[in-house]
Amino acid sequence: MTDLTQEVLQLKRRLDVLEAEADIRRIQARYMFLCDTPCPEPVADDAERIEKILELYSEDAIWEGVGSYYEGQFGQAVGKQAIRKHFQAFWGQKKDPELLLNVHYLTSEQIHVNAACDHADGQWVHCQPWIFGDGSSLLRSSRLNNLFKKVDGVWKIARTRTENVFVAPLTTGWVSNVPTYSVLMKED
Secondary structure (H helix, E strand, O other): OOHHHHHHHHHHHHHHHHHHHHHHHHHHHHHHHHHOEOOOOOOOOHHHHHHHHHOOEEEEEEEEEEHHHHHHHHOEEEOHHHHHHHHHHHHOOOOOOOEEEEOOEEEEEEEEEOOOOOEEEEEEEEEEEEEEOOOOEEEEEEEEEEEEEEEOOEEEEEEEEEEEEEEEEEOOOOOOOOOOOOOOOOOO
16 A cells, blocks of 8 residues: 555545534534424424434434433433433423423533444533523533434434533523524524
8 A cells, every 4th residue: 555545545534533523513413402492493393393303313322311310300211212202201291380491502522433433422511591481490511421323324313311410590580581482594
């Protein structure tokens, strides 16, 4: 193998890793985007939102809450049907008080792609304010340790694993404006 051939192969490997990282970053951000309330992407209803989220997952994916706080609250869902039920329990019922706003902020990203560029893991810390219809609100933070794999050439989430860092109630009145819907992706 010539030096030039070896250099081209090394460059291709680096490009494959960069493309994998970018795809994984987009998938994770899209997942969080679709989980925001109000949903910033036009959806007919929560069932459509859930199906858009499930498009991001492999058929055998796992969604789980771990650690002393989230294990009891979220448990583990294995496979798309179980993950669908998990989200239906969250969005499929009227809550009292009603959730008015939930926004996910991702930080502290680490993505590691395997040598074959077909599996990866990613870690993030996320923070999210929750604002409810009764005026109460809280701030949650979690660590994510997720797995990804290529399925038919497309990156999919293979595991979502979330662990609580903290939950903190916020003072009533800390926010002055909460939208009832998003116009971000509204067609002009």
